[in-house]
Amino acid sequence: MRNATQHTRQLLERFESRNITYFENDGNWPIVWQRAKGMHVWDAEGEKYVDLTSAFGVAATGHARPEVVRAGVRQMKTLMHAMGDVHPHALKAELCQELSRLTFERWTRRNGFMKYSGAKRWGKTIFCNSGSEAVEAALKTATAATGRKEVIAFRGAYHGLGYGALNPTHRDHFKTLFNKQITQFAHFVHFPETDDPSIRNSSESFSRLNPNTAPLAQVLEEVQTCFKNHDIGAILLEPVQARGGNHIPPPTFLVELRKLCNQHGALLVLDEIYTGFGRTGKWFACEHARTLPDLICIGKALTGGFPLSACIGRDDWMDKAWPISNGAAIHTSTFLGHPVGCAMALEQIRVIKEHQLIARAAKQGRLFKRLLEEVADQFQPYAEARAIGLMGALEFRTPKGETDGAKVFNLVCRMLDEGYIILPEGDHGHVMGFTPPLIISESTMRRAFKTLIRTGHAAE
Ligand SMILES: Cc1ncc(COP(=O)(O)O)c(C=O)c1O
Known part of the structure; x- marks a missing residue:
C-alpha cells in the first residue's frame, strides 16, 4: 500500500465509525478514489480503472458528465x-x-x-x-x-x-x-x-x-x-x-x-x-x-x-x-x-x-448479455449469467451448490488489480454485479470480459 492510500486508511480506521469502510488486511482493498471522468476512475496513487459499476448505478451518463457538471x-x-x-x-x-x-x-x-x-x-x-x-x-x-x-x-x-x-x-x-x-x-x-x-x-x-x-x-x-x-x-x-x-x-x-x-x-x-x-x-x-x-x-x-x-x-x-x-x-x-x-x-x-442513451443501453445490452454468458460458459456448472439492458450479474456457486462469496471476492479483487471496478452483490456476496455507465463502448466491454475470463482461470 502506498502513502496516500495508507494515510486515508489510517484516518478512516481511527475517525470513521467502524463497520462502514471495509479494509482487507493485505491493503489491496479498497482503493481511494481521487477523480473520475466518463468510464474511468483514478485512485490516489494515479492508477486508472474502468468503472463497471457506475458507482452504484449513479454515473449513468458517465462520471462528471461535462454538461451536468456545468x-x-x-x-x-x-x-x-x-x-x-x-x-x-x-x-x-x-x-x-x-x-x-x-x-x-x-x-x-x-x-x-x-x-x-x-x-x-x-x-x-x-x-x-x-x-x-x-x-x-x-x-x-x-x-x-x-x-x-x-x-x-x-x-x-x-x-x-x-x-x-x-x-x-x-x-x-x-x-x-x-x-x-x-x-x-x-x-x-x-x-x-x-x-x-x-x-x-x-x-x-x-x-x-x-x-x-x-x-x-x-x-x-x-x-x-x-x-x-x-x-x-x-x-x-x-x-x-x-x-x-x-x-x-x-x-x-x-x-x-x-x-x-x-x-x-x-x-x-x-x-x-x-x-x-x-x-x-x-x-x-x-x-x-x-x-x-x-x-x-x-x-x-x-x-x-x-x-x-x-x-x-x-x-x-x-x-x-x-x-x-x-x-x-x-x-x-x-x-x-x-x-x-x-x-x-x-x-x-x-x-x-x-444522446439516445436508452436505445443505446438496449442495443449494448444485447452484446453485454452475450459476453456475460460467454464468461459463465467458461465456468460451468458453477456460474450463471443474468442480464437485462446494462444491468448484469454473474452468480457463482460451489460444487455443492452453495453460494461462493469467497470466489467472487477473490475475482473482484483480481479484477481491481487488472484495472476494473466490479461490485460483489447478493445476500452472501456471491454475485458479481455489473452496471456500467450507459456510454460504455463495445471494445471496452469485450476487453473487460476477456480479462475476466483470463483472471477467472488464473484464480482456479
Ligand atoms: C432498489 C434500491 N432501493 C433503494 C436503495 C436505497 O438507496 P440509498 O442508498 O440512496 O438510500 C437502493 C440502494 O442501493 C436500491 O438499490
Whole structure:
C-alpha cells in the first residue's frame, strides 16, 4: 500500500465509525478514489480503472458528465440552497413537470405502449435526499391514501436502510441489531424465479437453489394469501432485484400484481431507484411489462452524482394521500428539492434524451448479455449469467451448490488489480454485479470480459 492510500486508511480506521469502510488486511482493498471522468476512475496513487459499476448505478451518463457538471456549477454560483417546502425555486417546479412527463404522462398517453385504457394522468412528486427516503415517502403516501398499514414486500428485496425502508428490506444482516425498534408492517413473499430460457447454467437455473425465489404461480398464491389475511395497502417491489443479486422476474409478474392491486384497492409501488433512467434498456423497468405503477421511487442516476431522489405518484392517489398544505408540510426536509440537484437532474435527463442513451443501453445490452454468458460458459456448472439492458450479474456457486462469496471476492479483487471496478452483490456476496455507465463502448466491454475470463482461470 502506498502513502496516500495508507494515510486515508489510517484516518478512516481511527475517525470513521467502524463497520462502514471495509479494509482487507493485505491493503489491496479498497482503493481511494481521487477523480473520475466518463468510464474511468483514478485512485490516489494515479492508477486508472474502468468503472463497471457506475458507482452504484449513479454515473449513468458517465462520471462528471461535462454538461451536468456545468449545470451544477452554474446553479451553485446562482442559488446553492433554497427553502424546501417554504420559498421554492423555479427548477424544482420544472423538474416536477419533467418527471411527470417522463412517467405518468408518457405512460397514460392515448394509444401509448402501456396496458392502460383509463383517463390521461400525470405525476406529482415528493423530492427526497436518498433512495431510502424516497421509499419512505412512498410508504407514507400508500398508507395515507388507503388508510391501510400493511405492505407486501419480497424476499431478497433491498429498499434502503432508514427505519421505514428497513422494514420491507429483507436481509437480516441489515436488521438484526435493530429488530426491537423496527415497526413490523411488511409481509414477505418469495420473488419469482426467472423464466429466461437463455440462463447459462448447465443443470438448471440457480433460482432453484435460492431460498428467496419460487415459481411465479406460488408467489402469486402467497400474495393472494397476504391480501386475505392482512390489511394490505400496497405491494412494494424492485422490478429487477438489484442488490439481492440481479434477479429478473418473468414480465407477466408485474401484470399479475397490477391485477391483484386493482382487485384489492392497493397501490403498486415500484422501487426503480436502481433500474430507472435507462439501466434496463427502457426509461423505467416497468415498461418491459407495459405495466403502470401507482407510485415510483427514483434516485441514483437521476442526477448523475448529487444526492437527490423522489417519489412520483399518480396525481389522483397523491391528492388522496396528501391534503393541501396549511402552512406546515406534513412531510418535508431541509434540503428538499435541492436547487443544485434539480439543475443537474434536468441536464442529466436532457443528455440521456439528446444522446439516445436508452436505445443505446438496449442495443449494448444485447452484446453485454452475450459476453456475460460467454464468461459463465467458461465456468460451468458453477456460474450463471443474468442480464437485462446494462444491468448484469454473474452468480457463482460451489460444487455443492452453495453460494461462493469467497470466489467472487477473490475475482473482484483480481479484477481491481487488472484495472476494473466490479461490485460483489447478493445476500452472501456471491454475485458479481455489473452496471456500467450507459456510454460504455463495445471494445471496452469485450476487453473487460476477456480479462475476466483470463483472471477467472488464473484464480482456479
Ligand atoms: C432498489 C434500491 N432501493 C433503494 C436503495 C436505497 O438507496 P440509498 O442508498 O440512496 O438510500 C437502493 C440502494 O442501493 C436500491 O438499490
